[in-house]
Amino acid sequence: MAEMLSSKQIGDFLAAGTLATEKEEEAARKKLEEFDPDELKGYVQQLFAAYEGISEQITKEKEKYISVGKGRAELEPVYAAAIATLSHIAMIFHPLSSYGSLMLQRARNLRKDFEEVCGPFTVSITEENMNYFKTVLSPDTAEDVKVGKLNALGAMRSGKKGVYGVGALAYSLEKDATGAELVIRIKWLYVDEDYREREIAGSLLSEVMYLAKKYRVAAITADISISSEWSEVICYWLDKWHFLFTTGLAPENVFAIPGGLSPDVIEKMPQTGSYENVKDKDFVNIYTRYLRKNGYDGYLLKDDLPAGYIDRKASCYFGDSVSPKAMILSHVLPSGLRRVEYMDARENERRVVRQKLLYAFFYSVAYINKENQRVLMEVNEPDMYPFFDKALTNPEGDLIYEGLLLPPDSSEDLTEEDVQDFLNE
DSSP states (O other): OOOOOOHHHHHHHHHHSSOSSHHHHHHHHHHHHHOOHHHHHHHHHHHHHHHHHHHHHHHHHHHHHHHHSOOHHHHHHHHHHHHHHHHHHHHHTOTTSHHHHHHHHHHHHHHHHHHHHHOOSEEEOOTTTGGGGTTTSOHHHHHHHHHTSSEEEEEEEEETTEEEEEEEEEEEEEEOTTSSSEEEEEEEEEEOGGGOSSSHHHHHHHHHHHHHHHTTOSEEEEEEETTSTTHHHHHHHHHHTTOEEEEEEOSEEEEEEOOOOOHHHHHTSTTEEESTTSOHHHHHHHHHHHHHHTTOOSGGGOTTSOTTOSOGGGOEEEEOSSSEEEEEEEEEOTTSOEEEEEEEEOSSOHHHHHHHHHHHHHHHHHHHOSSOEEEEEEOOOGGGHHHHHHHOSOEEOOEEEEEEEOOOOTTTOOOHHHHHHHHHO
């Protein structure tokens, strides 16, 4: 039987979020891989023992905090350790199982208890509090949160001069390919380097798990670029949360379009054109009417979408400009990358129409930019890849690990009674 971690080691491990050295991390991984039922039982019992000890400390520190009226910096790590312990237990028994959800609810109650006394711990990121998180959100992600394309959670922790936003997780809540089920797609996760190894990423992911249960989502996804230096670390971490992984091509591809194209080429494109010469107000009316007619109900229809968010110079139509049969809408992100926000066709000859529409879009981008323009576009239909290979000589595809967390099957969906029976055997 492998040597068990002591109660103190487990408490330290959970409070820090990871063991201190690579050697200890490897040892912990080996222990987890070698666990038999008896060892798992012992490990969970030690987690509960650690939690009871932390809970007693919370009571003492909370009384001290209330009596003195200050000391968030002392109370915060104790609560964080308790929340991390419950999240870790949820992780072991599957975070979307009945028992896992119970543990996450208790962790959430602890977080709310802390916030009532000390202030924010985990918050929804909005335009109003965005400044707290500007160091942990990329400019592009921050804009997506502002316009409502993404939702985001932020972690707030004590520092030398106050409370700071130290971590952020951005995600979308959207319908799956069938349109029948909801899916959470994790798009961004980052923790400030000075606050790593404190289980901040885990606390943010735990909140996502809670939301998944609340909204009854069919799955949670996370795509990790294989070329990233952190890919193996992230996959190992998500694997402990019961994510399954396959490899594939990223649905979002970047294409470099050369600039300086003559306008003569665009004028010769049949049945297509851009909205460059249409007034902003008229353009908004045209594309909102088109989107509603096609059943779109997303962020592009928001009344408070920034003026000029959709770039009419590089947004194109097929058919009639006022009542198009197909449309492509694009936006330039803060990073300078141009992203296709919407593309669809209503004709039966969908593939042919899309190709003509894309050519018009490529030409429009090449015309309005003197230099090369990088374009980000989601390609979900495999039969479109040959077209891109032919139309563009330098598509920047990316291999990814596709992470997928599904609700547990009946054998994994343990209740509190099931776990207590297991621990008392």
